[in-house]
Every structure is written in C-alpha cells, then in structure tokens.
Amino acid sequence: MDIYAINIEDLNKSNFDYKLYNHILSEQILLKANNYRYYQDSVRTVIGELLVHYLYIKNYKSSSSPLTILRNNYGKPYCNNSDFHFNISHAGNWVIAIVDTQPVGIDIELVSDIDYKSVISIFHSIEGYGLEKATNKKDFFFTLWTIKESVIKNIGQGLSIPLDSFYTLLNGDQATVHFDNNDFENDQYYVKVFEFCPQYKVAACALHNNFPEAINILEPSKFLPFLLESNGIS
Numbered sequence: 325m326d327i328y329a330i331n332i333e334d335l336n337k338s339n340f341d342y343k344l345y346n347h348i349l350s351e352q353i354l355l356k357a358n359n360y361r362y363y364q365d366s367v368r369t370v371i372g373e374l375l376v377h378y379l380y381i382k383n384y385k386s387s388s389s390p391l392t393i394l395r396n397n398y399g400k401p402y403c404n405n406s407d408f409h410f411n412i413s414h415a416g417n418w419v420i421a422i423v424d425t426q427p428v429g430i431d432i433e434l435v436s437d438i439d440y441k442s443v444i445s446i447f448h449s450i451e452g453y454g455l456e457k458a459t460n461k462k463d464f465f466f467t468l469w470t471i472k473e474s475v476i477k478n479i480g481q482g483l484s485i486p487l488d489s490f491y492t493l494l495n496g497d498q499a500t501v502h503f504d505n506n507d508f509e510n511d512q513y514y515v516k517v518f519e520f521c522p523q524y525k526v527a528a529c530a531l532h533n534n535f536p537e538a539i540n541i542l543e544p545s546k547f548l549p550f551l552l553e554s555n556g557i558s
Contacts, residue, residue, distance in 0.1 A: 325422065325423065325424040325428070325530060325534060325535060325536060326379065326422070326423050326424075326536060326540065327420065327421070327422045327423075327430065327518070327528060327536055327539045327540065328375060328379065328420070328421055328539070328540045328541075328542045329418055329419065329420040329421075329432075329520070329526075329539050329540070329541055329542070330371055330375060330418070330419045330420075330541075330542050330543075330544060331417050331418055331541070332364070332367050332368060332371055332417055332418070332419055332544070333417040334544075335364075335367050335371070335544060336363065336364075336367075337363055340367065340544070340548070342357060342366060342367065342370040344552065345370065345374055345551065345552075348373075348374065348377055348551065349370060349373055349374070350373060350392075350393045350401075352395065353369055353370060353373045353393075356369050357369050357370050368414040368419055369414075371414075371419045371544070372412035372413075372414055372419045372421060373393065373401075373412070374547075374548070374551060375412070375419065375421045375542070375547070376391070376393070376403075376410045376412065376421055376423070377391055377551060378547045378550065378551055379410070379421065379423045380403070380405075380408055380410075380423075381550075381551075381554055383408065383423065384405065384408065389404065389405065391403055391404070391405070391408075392404040396480055398480055398481045398482040398484065399482060400477070400480035400481075400482070402480075407425050408423065408425070409423065409424050409425065409426055409427050409428055410422065410423045410424075410428065411428050411429045411430045411477050411478070412430070413430050413431045413432045413473075413477075414432065415432045415433050415434040415524065416434040416523075416524065418432055418520075418521075418524060420432045420526065420539070422528050424530060426530065426531045426532065427478055427479075427480065427510075427530075427531060428478055428528065428529065428530050428531075429473070429474040429475060429476065429477030429478030429479070429480075429528070429529040429530075430474055430477065430526070430527070430528045430529070431469075431470040431471075431473035431474045431477060431526070431527055432470065432520070432524060432525070432526045433466050433469055433470050433473075433524065433525045434523060434524055435462065435463070435466045435523045435524065435525060440455075440461065440462065440465040440466075441455075443465070443469075444465060446487050446488060447468070447472070447487050447488055447491075448487070448488045448489075448490060448491035448504075449488070450491040450493075451468055451491050451492070454468070455468075466525045467494065467517060467525055467527070468492065468494075469525070470517070470525045470526060470527035471492045471494070471499050471515050471517065471527045471529075472487060472490075472492060473527070474515060474527040474528055474529035475490070475492070475501055475513055475515065475529045477529070478513060478529040478530070478531075479508055479510075479513075481508075489503065489504055489505070490502060490503040490504065492515065494517065497516055497517045497518070497519075498514070498515065498516055498517075498533070499515035499516075499517065499527070500515075501513040501514075501515060501529075510531055512531070513529050513530070513531065514529065514530050514531070514532060514533040514535075515527055515528065515529045515530075516528055516533075516535040518538070518539055519538075520539060526539065
C-alpha cells in the first residue's frame with residue numbers, strides 16, 4: 325500500500341494544460357474538467373486521475389496492458405487490473421491517492437466552520453454521543469467524517485450506505501468499524517488516521533492493517549513530465 329499527496333496550489337492555466345493528457349484521462353474525468361467554471365476545480369479532478377496513472381506505471385513497469393479506469397454502478401472508479409486498487413480524494417490545495425492490491429478508500433477534508441451539530445444528527449447515535457463528550461468538537465467531527473467517508477469509499481456503494489448504519493471507534497490513530505447489519509462482501513475493515521498538514525484531516529480504509537507510516541508528498545514537476553514521456557510526448 326502507498327499513499328501520495330500533491331499540493332496543487334501553484335498549478336494554473338499558465339503552467340499546467342490538462343488537455344495535454346487527453347489521451348490518458350478517462351472520458352468521465354475530461355467531461356467533468358471541461359464543465360467546471362473555475363480552472364482550479366478542473367485541476368483537482370484531473371490531477372487525481374493522473375496520479376493514479378503514475379502510480380500504476382511505477383508499480384507495473386513491465387505490464388503491457390495500459391491502465392483503463394472504469395466505474396461501478398455507484399460511480400466508484402476501478403481499473404482493468406484486478407491486482408491494482410485505488411481511491412482518490414481532494415480538498416483545498418491537496419489531492420491524495422491510495423493504491424493497494426485490495427479495495428481501499430481514502431478521504432481528505434479541509435477543517436472549516438460548518439454546523440457539525442446538524443450533520444452529526446444523521447450519523448450513528450454512538451458517534452453523536454462521542455461528539456457530546458469530545459473536548460474539541462470540531463476536531464472530533466472532522467476526524468470522524470474522514471473515517472466514515474473512507475469506509476464508504478472502500479465499500480464502493482456511495483451514500484446508498486446510510487451514515488447511521490455503522491459507527492467507528494477511534495483508538496490512537498486506528499479506528500474500528502462496526503455495522504448494525506453487515507451485508508457487504510467483506511466483514512472487517514481497518515482504518516488509520518494520518519497526521520498531515522494543519523487544517524486538514526486524512527483517513528484511509530483497507531482490508532488489512534498494513535498501512536504506511538506516513539503520506540508521501542509528490543511534487544507535480546516530478547511526475548507530470550514522467551507521464552508525458554511515458555506516453556511518447558515531450
């Protein structure tokens with residue numbers, strides 16, 4: 325398992341033309357990118373998928389089969405290689421991706437001022453009780469939110485999974501996941517919360533607990549030219 329994050333704050337129209345990567349990107353991502361009003365939103369969407377392509381090439385250098393990104397009935401992206409699983413998230417200036425040989429989920433959130441007391445009402449009652457007892461309620465809520473999002477993204481059925489149908493209990497940087505009724509393919513999920521940069525929360529969910537110690541930071545200048553060269557474009 326690997327987790328990589330990219331800061332996109334300095335990417336703009338003058339130094340990053342995502343249309344150079346049209347031959348790499350999926351139709352769905354290109355359509356989303358082209359429809360955004362603000363260029364930075366397009367950058368977030370495109371960089372996530374380009375990062376997955378980069379990590380695929382790094383992990384499968386000898387593969388003669390190029391990466392093809394597909395989507396299940398709930399919209400979760402997956403690929404044509406059953407040994408390569410990935411998930412992407414973005415918030416603020418950061419795009420993050422996780423890759424593994426088994427299904428994974430990841431979420432990053434920018435901590436902000438929201439009415440978390442209203443949102444927690446649609447979570448499991450045990451989590452609502454945890455919020456009541458928490459000293460730093462905002463920190464507790466956003467940590468919990470990223471954990472639950474990472475679990476839902478791992479399962480890959482979107483918000484067809486009610487937020488109050490399961491609860492999570494945090495112990496240090498690890499969390500356990502408890503379903504009221506588990507009808508999913510897998511019966512155990514592992515979660516790790518990562519220390520990242522200030523004002524951001526990150527959580528990853530996997531089918532094992534062999535998480536990396538830390539998140540790798542990758543500079544856009546390190547992998548974007550590599551992708552072009554790998555596809556015969558200079």
